[in-house]
Amino acid sequence: MSPRPHTHGDPGLPGVHREEHRHAGQPAHRHPHHHRAETGTVPHEHAHPTSFESLTYTVSPIHALDARTKIVGATVLILGVVLTPPLRLAEALLLAALLAALTATARLPVGRLVTRSAAVLPFAGTIALLAPLGADGGSWNIGGLMSAWAGGGLVITWGILSKAWFSAFCMLLVAASTRRADLLGALRRLKVPEVFVMLLSFITRYVGVLGEQLRSLRTAMVSRAPTLRGRALLRSLGSIAGNLFVRSYERGERIHAAMVSRGYTGTLPITTRGRLRSADILFMAMAALSAFAIALY
Amino acid sequence: MEARNRHGLIELHGVTHRYPDGTEALRGIDLTVAEGRSLALLGPNGAGKSTLLLHLNGILRPTTGSVRVDGAEVTSATVRDVRRRVGLVFQDPDDQLFMTTLYEDVAFGPLNGGATPDEVDRLVHTALHEVGLADAASRPGHHLSFGQRKRAALATVLVMEPRVLVLDEPTANLDPRSRRQMVALLASLGTTALVATHDMDVAWELCTDAAVIDDGTIVAAGPKERILTDAALLEAHGLEMPWAVRTGAADAPATIAP
């Protein structure tokens, strides 16, 4: 937003003003259990924002690890997988066993993590299949492709697919075993700029509320015009986006007012908890060793 | 308003507020909230209640007129102090629970005020205990039910130990049980308060005084016994008599003020 002109003594809160004159008749939405996972209702490749949140409350040794350990450990493991030649079968099986063991220790549903991480495969697959042709263009026809595959190009395809899948799985393992608050705190302590941590915090906090408003607007649209197509559909979606935008803007103003009322001076106060314990050191060592093992063999 | 020799805890004199687009939200408001009293601010939607409330802790400044809190005028210099003394609880709890856990939300005020981690811990647990949410500290605020979130939002303000509590529609959209819980909780606080509401029964139950605002001006103010029994006045401004008054039920046992 362009900085709005500040008239004397009036920071201006049209959000509130308009709310009184327009929204005043609408009750605030009640959200008793909107955090329950509703993966089926929004057909979309991006996961429902809260689908994993309930999993983060499980109690397990992995959940108990410091968030920084998990982030760094996962990163090291992913680097090990990504920076090295495509895994040989034995290595891949060992890695899979390791990840399965971690998932079991974390008391998380393996099937769900596997299917969710497999979401990377379609995109990765399309590129992976073409990859053996390489940057020099090759003969880009079925003949060229077939000979590329037969000539060992399938290793490249395997490499891309396996790396993508393993890495996705590692990240999901971290995401499903770490509470949002701890994840954000860890990022802050890992020196991610404050602006980003604040953005990430607000996204995870308000996406549920906004998502629900979006759903009601969409339901209203669909109930009133179930057969909308093409341009008309897009125009309606545009209005929904605009409506939600204005409401979010006004909400932003109210949130800022609430923050300022409690003394906000520009930086979010930090309560840093958590110390690295022996379990954390052990985990990091294990991740590092695995990465090295993959790299060396 | 009953005359008081000492100054009111909150005083508005001739406050007008004009928005940048020219709309006049407040036209010459004179209002006093005396210490030890609780004032119900009543009025139809669009009357200016929320705008008025935002003047009480300096978020909005009057176009003309003055706002005084505990004897001091609200200016850029005094505003930080004012915000510690005036605890403003907004209508939508989602706007006030913006951190990742309830603990962090309640700790926000004290931390910004420079309290040490130990003090913060003590204050947070006291406040959560006061509103009955002691065991929800490590959960995200938005995982609570609506009624719990209203109480959580209250805790984020109570933790700062304000001199006067300002509440915007504390019982709006609450189911009957949550509403009773909230009313009981507020009644137990024993603090000077200003409650903006259209819930006439809450006004009658919790407050000692009442003021009616319509179209940006205060049309009547005084003890609740006088204001909330005046059927003609109430109807003229889109309000109704409290149920207790209409049926002649006994007075509520406790108000929010001590």
Add this chain to the structure above:
Amino acid sequence: MHIPDGMLEARTWIPAWIGSAGVLAYGARRVRAMLSDGTIVMMAVMAALIFALQMLNFPVAGGTSGHFAGGAAAAIVLGLWPAMLVMAAVVAIQALLFADGGITALGANLFTMAIVGPLVGRAVYVTARRVSSGRTAQLAGSFAAAWGACVVAALAAAVLLWLSGRAPLGAVTAAMGLWHALIGIGEGAITAGLVGYLLAVRPDLLADADRQPDAAVVRKVAIVLGVIALVAASVSFLASSNPDGLEYAYEQVGSAFEGMTLLEGPMPDYVVPGIANETLAGVLAGIVGVVVTGVLAYAGLTGLRARRAEEGQR
């Protein structure tokens, strides 16, 4: 369009990370200096909104569907730097919490979706506004901005994939480009609808497109990106002289098949991709980068000159 881990080579994803982190860190400082605390809170809520809006699906050709991305919309409404940060946060959350895009590849994904997207969106919109300040220009400009952002971001991703030797340039740019040209129609329409709604209801919320610094900013960012593209291309070239994992695989596996009569002809080419090709790749990347940024800079500068001329005439 989120690239997963393992798809890009180190020579591509490392410069991408460095470049993106640099641009965004600079952006973070600019934003803090430029905006009040209140507006930063606003940005945060907008970020949540964009994330939520990405659930808006629309059908695209046949049984497939695309979804709203929001980079151009963010740039039009919030301004360039806030939009970049907002989109960066969205992309980062998707990578960290949903494995939508890898973390080594995060730098590349930030480049395409959080830097190129908003930049193109803002440049096109600002240019359209210079041409005419009428409502039609604003709506058409919004549509074009969103469409352009969608397509160019996809092309950027395609180029990155090609730089890693994942696909032939022509094929991958054609595929990604065409697909996103279709999705772009939906994105453009929704963005235009959003802007139209705001013009009708809250015109004060649209970031002032006539603000002078915009063209200069666009030009600066475009130049920085051009430099990054050139650096990445040169690093690419240098790094490729050391056989990396991909080539190791080619060599190992390829040599195992030597002697099999069934496979001949193109085979030797795949065993050791010629250095000459890598050089060509590097040079081409540099040229593409400079041309793209040049076009953007030109658009921004023309706009700036037009405005100056206008002011001179008053």
